[in-house]
């Protein structure tokens with residue numbers, strides 16, 4: 001079992017901005033070195049790396065730049081934002097099984113100033129792109145918008161429910177000086193009158209476009225006790241590729257509204273000592289607001305079709321049933337393919353978040369829903 | 381406009397479309413015969429590699445739809461806001477084809493007022509050629 005045998009002992013990040021002058025490689029090195037400094041571990045001790053696809057800097061470049069030692073484990077998880085939590089899972093497995101002792105996971109991204117991936121028509125995979133892109137389903141917002149409208153139709157979820165998600169993230173960003181949207185409050189009127197991106201999704205249903213990098217350090221629980229920061233244990237971890245799943249355009253299985261979250265959740269909870277009702281704070285992947293109600297259902301915080309209603313009454317705010325994305329998330333802190341959700345989970349369990357949930361002991365962190373995904377349960 | 385980047389598994393769909401036929405891959409094993417989409421080498425139900433392409437009635441219902449607005453690729457931005465729909469086939473409701481509801485087979489993607497679209501609305505297939513490839517379009521039954 002992986003349970004509590006490893007811990008995250010260091011986190012690091014660069015500034016977040018629409019445009020940062022340095023290269024992705026430089027940003028990656030800065031974040032990794034900051035995380036190692038936070039952990040009190042020398043870069044020469046690093047012997048494992050994990051990243052996920054759409055990362056431009058490979059481990060060879062990072063390892064030689066930071067002066068890592070001999071590296072004996074390295075992995076790269078597929079499916080972009082679906083792989084964020086899996087990096088921690090892979091490092092935890094490697095450390096727990098003796099393949100390595102000090103693991104570093106990172107994400108560096110210049111999505112704010114760089115090109116939009118969907119504009120690249122040269123690298124589209126034939127399957128399943130041939131079945132969707134010619135018809136103008138060009139962007140992730142179009143693909144998820146399709147599921148969102150069906151979800152709203154089937155279960156009576158409303159734009160107000162999606163606004164609740166956007167607002168909770170923005171409110172937390174307004175407490176976080178590092179967040180892109182720190183000084184920009186959101187109102188219901190702003191949300192309801194904003195421009196459409198892909199109806200039924202408007203501007204505020206979409207994540208930010210950010211330059212930035214983050215990293216974390218994973219070591220064994222024994223080693224973690226010697227590190228300067230309070231260890232945050234990897235309690236449970238899972239990846240999720242459901243039967244007959246088709247990727248972001250999951251339109252062809254029996255039930256497209258039951259996504260990879262359900263698969264990851266079953267495995268996650270099976271290995272855990274606690275359940276959804278015991279989660280103090282959640283960092284749920286929010287590239288698009290509808291992913292949150294879907295994930296709330298998938299990870300068992302409410303029943304099928306109840307994700308919209310769950311957001312009512314301030315449930316996602318500090319003091320609510322499930323404080324959400326307490327650094328501001330991808331919607332309002334920074335969109336760095338979900339890695340800021342991992343570091344925010346660590347901050348909560350250290351007690352150092354800018355929107356601290358009192359006495360938070362347990363945190364769920366999830367990766368991109370819709371694509372093959374991953375999730376981790378952290379505890380202090 | 382983007383044309384389909386066709387792979388070996390999907391090629392027959394586009395070849396039949398060029399003849400004005402909507403065909404979906406099916407298992408050809410005795411006692412199975414399950415339809416499957418997107419196409420793939422073998423049947424996920426019985427694992428047979430024997431396949432055929434079964435003619436569909438061309439009728440279906442809108443399962444969901446979006447109305448994309450810019451920023452979009454230039455050819456699409458020129459027609460935005462347009463509709464993109466998922467149509468569940470009457471012959472196989474769990475097979476849903478992405479497409480566009482248009483006023484006539486060769487009409488642009490924005491030729492139907494999005495306010496006329498409803499989940500559950502009945503549509504029938506039509507075909508048009510774009511960039512040298514024949515693709516399905518969808519016409520509202522109660523035009």
Ligand SMILES: [Zn+2]
Nearest residue numbers: 407412423426
């Ligand atoms: Zn079969």
